[in-house]
Amino acid sequence: MSAPIYRDPIADGAADPTVIRKQGTDEWWMFYTNRQPTAEGPNFTWIHGSPIGVAVSTDDGASWHYRGTVKGLDDPTDVPGKNTHWAPEVIWAEGEYHMWLSYIPGIPDNWPGVPRTITHFTSPDLETWTRVGPLTLNGPRVIDACVLKCPDGLWRMWYKDEDAGSSTWSAVSTDLYAWRQEGLVLPGSPDAPPHEGPNVFVLGGWHWLIVDEWRGQGVYRSKDAVNWERQGIIGGEPGSDPMDIRFLRHADVVVAGDHAALYYFTHPEWDELGDKAGPPDVAARKTAVHHGRLSVVDDVLVFERDVAKGTPLLRA
Template sequence: MSSPIFADPILDGAADPTVINRRGTEEWWMFYTVRRAAHVGPGVEWVHGSPIGVAVSSDGGASWDYRGTVVGLDDPADPGLNTHWAPEVIWALGEYHMYLSYITGTPDRWPGFPRRIVHFTSPDLVAWTRRSVLPLASEFVIDAAVARSPDGLYRLWYKDEGNGSCTQAATSPDLYSWTHQGIAIPGSRQGGRGHEGPNVFELGGHHWMIVDEWRGQAVFRSDDTRAWERQGLILDLPGDAPEDRQVARHADVVVQDCWAALVYFTHPNTGTDHTHEMDTPSARRSTIHWARLTVEDGILHCDRNVGTLQLQVLQD
């Protein structure tokens, strides 16, 4: 069974995980959104004002030690409590890069508040330097995913809430300057389904994208990371563990030799998100789990009911 691998010990709202090996060590670092599950305030204020939490594992992900929250991510022009969501953290071109969804303040509603993706770099995963706000398709963008494509360019995929919650794409030769490329996965305005939380990875000879459709993770396959073919849904059915009975939400993927770990969060005490049912700390709490991905005959398979996570550090 997939019992939770981590729960935030302070605010009990761990969400949107990303997992990365700290180079030169056996440590795996998890960065995640810390929602305020017990916050007393109007509307959706509890999902705002969130810091980025850090947990570290020295045993391949079997156990995680809470390391507090990341400091220095606020815009200096924004005093007070601000909102940090869905960090994407990668190692590339000699440094760590974080692409963070950022909202000024702590809104109590969804519409009317710009959200942008901000680039940071770090030499060690601890100290982060703010580099820029990315010039993307709208002022309502969140959930960055970054990977290198077969054409040698880095690609950024992200949710554009200003255009039907589609996934947009941009390219860069250096992870600093970005060129808009257009819609990669259609949303509600393009005849598709609204979604969020894209993640792109390579496994079994194909490139894959998963997106959170709030009913499970939709799977898309590509040979070039530009044209994507839908394959279906995974993690839409309950797991066996008592705290893993709801659909899996915003996830990250850590590729191993012939399999991959999909690390996701779920609300164990409710079946929906951001609705009237999310009005108690119990309903709002969220926990981090993992599932095992494999590819067979060009099909991505997902096993949710797995044992202890055991990641290995792969050589470059």
């Protein structure tokens, strides 16, 4: 059964999970957008004003326990605690942890015209974060960073440009600090399905790129992490658990030997096909985090959604 493995115990709005092992320990840390389903305000106020939540597992992902929220991520020129943090990307590289965060000043109640930046932080321990600063990319409304070192020796960042039809772009760096925009990777509307939340990983001899198309995850593969070919969609079909019948949303992948764990979130009580305007009430706004197993069979990425809660998928 594909029952939820984690729900935020305070706001019940865990979304956009990313999972990383804490160096030198048996701890796995999950960072996530901590949406506020019960927030008062018009339109999409509840999607904004979100801190970054943290949950920890000491049994290879079999169980997760709430640890709190990350402090000190606001721009120093903004009002502390009154801003929006989305879609953290956290990696260990060059002797320290790096976080790239989608940051929005304030708590907007809608989407149009609201600036978003991808902001870089570093940490020695996943607990205390130092602000490096925002990246200058191809527009004022970019979110959802994913970072990986590629076969050409460069660090590459994939991200969503909301002003370019919800498309995926890339930037490159030699040191994780100075970034140069590279160009368009996957087009969005009107030329291809609009999408968000790019995630890149290596499994079964391929680089894989998945994106959230709001109907499941679009899947692409590559030998060089530059040129991509489409495979199709995973996660468009419902899981067997009644709390996992909705589309896979904004996912993260952790490779563990010959398989990988895919972490995603859903709106268990939102009829996504019937309520086109968005979740109609607090119950529909609430979210749950799930896990599934990825493997590569005959050069095709295969997703197993019905993985039981309590399965230690992070164990190689």
